[in-house]
Amino acid sequence: MPRNRTVRLAVLGSSVQRTAASGYPSNRSSALKRRIVVGGLVVLSLVLITISFRSSALDGVESTAATALRPFEVAADRVSAPFRDAVDWFHGLTNARSENSRLKAENAQLRHQLVLDQSAVYQNVQLQNLLHYQGPPSIAAFNRVNAEVTVNPQSPIDQSVTIAAGSAQKLAVNDVVIAPNAGGVGGLVGTVTRVWSHVARVTLLTDSSSHVSAADVTSPSALGIVSSADSGDVLIFDRVSKSKRVERGDTIITSGTIGKGALPSLYPKGIVIGTVSYQSESDANAFQTIQVQPLVDFSSVRSVIVLVPKDKG
Amino acid sequence: MDGAKAALVLFVAALLQLVVLTQYVTFRSGSIVLVTLLSIALLRGSVFGAVAGFFTGLLIDTATLGTLGVTSLLLTVGGFWIGRYGETTARDRFHAPFLSVAVVTVLYAFGNLALRFVLGEPAPARLVVHGLWSGLLVNLILTLPVYALVRRLFPPGEISDRVREVRLLG
Numbered sequence A: 001m002p003r004n005r006t007v008r009l010a011v012l013g014s015s016v017q018r019t020a021a022s023g024y025p026s027n028r029s030s031a032l033k034r035r036i037v038v039g040g041l042v043v044l045s046l047v048l049i050t051i052s053f054r055s056s057a058l059d060g061v062e063s064t065a066a067t068a069l070r071p072f073e074v075a076a077d078r079v080s081a082p083f084r085d086a087v088d089w090f091h092g093l094t095n096a097r098s099e100n101s102r103l104k105a106e107n108a109q110l111r112h113q114l115v116l117d118q119s120a121v122y123q124n125v126q127l128q129n130l131l132h133y134q135g136p137p138s139i140a141a142f143n144r145v146n147a148e149v150t151v152n153p154q155s156p157i158d159q160s161v162t163i164a165a166g167s168a169q170k171l172a173v174n175d176v177v178i179a180p181n182a183g184g185v186g187g188l189v190g191t192v193t194r195v196w197s198h199v200a201r202v203t204l205l206t207d208s209s210s211h212v213s214a215a216d217v218t219s220p221s222a223l224g225i226v227s228s229a230d231s232g233d234v235l236i237f238d239r240v241s242k243s244k245r246v247e248r249g250d251t252i253i254t255s256g257t258i259g260k261g262a263l264p265s266l267y268p269k270g271i272v273i274g275t276v277s278y279q280s281e282s283d284a285n286a287f288q289t290i291q292v293q294p295l296v297d298f299s300s301v302r303s304v305i306v307l308v309p310k311d312k313g
Numbered sequence B: 001m002d003g004a005k006a007a008l009v010l011f012v013a014a015l016l017q018l019v020v021l022t023q024y025v026t027f028r029s030g031s032i033v034l035v036t037l038l039s040i041a042l043l044r045g046s047v048f049g050a051v052a053g054f055f056t057g058l059l060i061d062t063a064t065l066g067t068l069g070v071t072s073l074l075l076t077v078g079g080f081w082i083g084r085y086g087e088t089t090a091r092d093r094f095h096a097p098f099l100s101v102a103v104v105t106v107l108y109a110f111g112n113l114a115l116r117f118v119l120g121e122p123a124p125a126r127l128v129v130h131g132l133w134s135g136l137l138v139n140l141i142l143t144l145p146v147y148a149l150v151r152r153l154f155p156p157g158e159i160s161d162r163v164r165e166v167r168l169l170g
Helices: A005-012 A027-054 A059-131 B002-023 B032-044 B046-064 B070-090 B096-118 B125-153
Strands: A142-151 A160-163 A176-181 A184-195 A200-204 A211-216 A223-228 A235-238 A251-254 A272-280 A289-294 A303-309
Touching (some): A027 B046, A027 B070, A059 A142, A142 B002, A160 A303, A184 A303, B002 B046, B002 B125, B032 B046, B032 B070, B032 B096, B032 B125, B070 B096
Antiparallel strands (some): A142 A160, A142 A303, A160 A200, A176 A184, A184 A200, A211 A223, A211 A251
């Protein structure tokens, strides 16, 4: 019996058009529409990137939009606060016993250290007055602007936060940002890198573009540069000569401007950066290999202090 | 109506991501915004996904005071691509949202890295690779509840752009 090829050919050789629902565009026009929409949005994104990257033409729009978003961010923060507190409470409860004994021991050690430090500070002030010593600017030469962190880093490679203070509070690019502390001044957080009227962007010390001239408190002649270690939570104290003595546990602070160079340091002298967590030397390296554990926990910075030079105000 | 619903859902997801979740380091690798957007795109198609991605990216770029357009570009492409997958191959397959989220999470991370590199911003690839596994895990965990919620809000079967022409074989 001969095969009926006509039917088979008819099925294979043609496509069957399903009935389109009324009101829907035809396939061809919808494909064109799809291409136009996505192409247009991609081009618009590229235009935005170009304008935003090359000029400050969109800064006003961005500032207004960021300010408009602020009430929503505050609302979201307040709504989430009880849940966050609950998480923190449970987390604290599990660590309470071990943390309590650790903190008691640390407290006793710090009380002893405080007595020594206070007498050293008193002696230092007296000697500076006697010698009429003119040193690099310290934190006392700055006004402090307290600001809340409104937006946290959004990805592992994003090492910046948004704060709720801007040019209206006399903030400017390169202002130094530190963490608040119960005793007054906390550790170094970073610098202001972009400023709008009521918001500013702070680049953290853990960003690979941050470099700070620093010194060891115990061995003040051990000078170097603190920068990110690319692992997120550890810093590198680099360019420290092998002849200088740096030990594990030493406190690293900002050194301020050394001498009268043409490029003064952005950072005033004496802000604590962290403590030395690892130190080694090798013949292959001209300098010591030093890792620094930052004083600030960059994963949970919720408020900051911006140091604004007094002469600006 | 769908547009307003999507705008509201993505706005809430963006606020949750920007203000609440990123206070915890674990959630900085993942992104509830990405998962929500992909779920919507999967259910509403490529054009919807691309437009939603563009405006969500703009919102995030504005809130983080970053370079405008970077996140928009990545989310537009991601939303479009997964929307197209939803219109054609994915249909009602159970694994579709998980597969979409996994693939786009990886591509988004490397796309973000590449854009930062091109713009001359710090782009440590090591951090991206380190955070990729935790990001993938967080996003996949988020996918189940987020997709279920989005599916309730955007019931399937209303994609106007699904392929209506089929070729019969045999």
